[in-house]
Amino acid sequence: MTAPITERDIKWATSLPELEPGPISVEPYVSPEFYQKEKRSVFKKAWLEVARVDEIPEVGDFLVSKMECWDSEIILVRGKDKKIRGFHNICPHRGMKVSRCQESGGPFGDPDVYQKGHGHVFVCPFHGWTYNLDGSLRPIVGEEYMPEGFDRSENGLPEIGVDVWNGFIFVNYQKEPEQSLREFIDPLAQDLDDFPFENFNHIARYSARCKSNWKAFIDAFQEAYHAVFLHGRSIPDCGSTPEYGVPNSVRVYGPHHSISMWANPAHQPTPAETIAWKYGVSFTPGAMNDMGGLNPSGDDNWWFDINVFFPNFFVDVGPGWYFTYNFRPVSENETVWIMNIYQKDAATPSEKIAQEHTKVILRDIVYEDLSTLEEAQQMLESGVLTHLNVTNDMEVAVRHQHATVMEWVNRDEPS
Numbered sequence: 337m338t339a340p341i342t343e344r345d346i347k348w349a350t351s352l353p354e355l356e357p358g359p360i361s362v363e364p365y366v367s368p369e370f371y372q373k374e375k376r377s378v379f380k381k382a383w384l385e386v387a388r389v390d391e392i393p394e395v396g397d398f399l400v401s402k403m404e405c406w407d408s409e410i411i412l413v414r415g416k417d418k419k420i421r422g423f424h425n426i427c428p429h430r431g432m433k434v435s436r437c438q439e440s441g442g443p444f445g446d447p448d449v450y451q452k453g454h455g456h457v458f459v460c461p462f463h464g465w466t467y468n469l470d471g472s473l474r475p476i477v478g479e480e481y482m483p484e485g486f487d488r489s490e491n492g493l494p495e496i497g498v499d500v501w502n503g504f505i506f507v508n509y510q511k512e513p514e515q516s517l518r519e520f521i522d523p524l525a526q527d528l529d530d531f532p533f534e535n536f537n538h539i540a541r542y543s544a545r546c547k548s549n550w551k552a553f554i555d556a557f558q559e560a561y562h563a564v565f566l567h568g569r570s571i572p573d574c575g576s577t578p579e580y581g582v583p584n585s586v587r588v589y590g591p592h593h594s595i596s597m598w599a600n601p602a603h604q605p606t607p608a609e610t611i612a613w614k615y616g617v618s619f620t621p622g623a624m625n626d627m628g629g630l631n632p633s634g635d636d637n638w639w640f641d642i643n644v645f646f647p648n649f650f651v652d653v654g655p656g657w658y659f660t661y662n663f664r665p666v667s668e669n670e671t672v673w674i675m676n677i678y679q680k681d682a683a684t685p686s687e688k689i690a691q692e693h694t695k696v697i698l699r700d701i702v703y704e705d706l707s708t709l710e711e712a713q714q715m716l717e718s719g720v721l722t723h724l725n726v727t728n729d730m731e732v733a734v735r736h737q738h739a740t741v742m743e744w745v746n747r748d749e750p751s
């Protein structure tokens with residue numbers, strides 16, 4: 337961390353698509369009709385991340401997750417062949433939810449996130465139709481009374497697309513999507529392929545249900561312009577200089593993008609932070625690390641990378657930690673947000689202290705981030721503003737996300 341604090345230019349690592357430089361319309365942030373279009377044209381087309389493979393490690397482990405953006409609910413299950421498959425949670429007999437998973441316990445028991453269970457089959461609670469872990473329908477009571485032409489082999493659980501990248505399970509509304517997961521997430525995924533995700537453990541989850549549009553929610557996590565002011569309490573000297581709000585470098589990859597954050601070289605660690613960094617790794621700026629998959633543009637004064645997988649999944653990576661965000665839209669003005677934090681296992685009590693520091697500093701920061709969302713949404717819905725005045729370079733990710741959503745929606749439904 338040697339470069340002086342001076343006026344800096346952002347390093348653009350990939351060419352930018354045509355981004356409109358002007359104000360951004362408020363309508364996509366408040367309109368129920370626009371949200372219906374987004375469900376059809378974005379969320380039923382894109383690959384969406386929902387969980388990690390180690391959350392259902394054994395044959396018969398499954399989880400049930402709401403998918404409000406599909407107006408549905410899904411089951412992800414590990415089959416006898418160890419493969420993970422996904423299904424809509426609906427019985428093809430008369431539409432009952434096949435799994436009403438009540439075994440919520442453990443860190444993943446939040447019904448806003450998903451519920452977990454284990455079994456050998458799924459039994460519909462209405463008339464008892466029973467499905468194997470691969471979704472196929474077993475022999476049914478009264479099959480001889482079904483109309484002619486009824487084919488049991490065609491009446492398994494309705495399947496969805498499922499694929500895995502670096503332990504992250506992505507789903508697709510289409511059973512056979514137009515693009516494979518890898519085609520969809522490359523080349524952003526390539527930047528992260530060397531990051532050792534498998535060496536990290538889940539250390540914390542924070543989640544919230546917030547009356548905010550999903551894009552406004554995302555926008556609050558993909559620019560640092562606000563950090564100078566909003567995070568002045570939690571990370572004051574990172575936020576005390578305007579340069580902090582300017583990304584070091586930006587990469588735009590089709591619908592996705594990534595941003596490398598700048599670390600203030602004059603940062604003065606707090607006493608707690610000093611202890612954390614002495615024994616381990618924490619979120620605040622510290623030693624550089626030669627771990628693969630970090631700092632793709634080779635920036636000086638590099639802090640961490642924000643990787644944004646369109647439409648609603650983030651993987652933020654740093655030296656010895658990573659965390660993810662999922663932004664799950666519920667309606668045009670409600671979103672469920674889930675943050676999962678991962679670090680290398682703490683081998684000693686001292687390393688555990690560093691982990692605890694990571695957890696609480698991130699908690700304080702995200703409290704600040706969440707504090708603005710509902711009031712901003714409320715006022716956007718007042719109709720007073722028709723447009724938002726977004727900076728060009730500092731908030732380029734906001735601009736790119738907005739442009740991508742408009743492109744996907746207009747592609748299907750030209751206005």
Ligand code: FES
Binds near residue numbers: 429430460461462464
């Ligand atoms: S609705 Fe499932 S068995 Fe009838």
Ligand SMILES: [Fe+2]
Binds near residue numbers: 556705
């Ligand atoms: Fe923030």
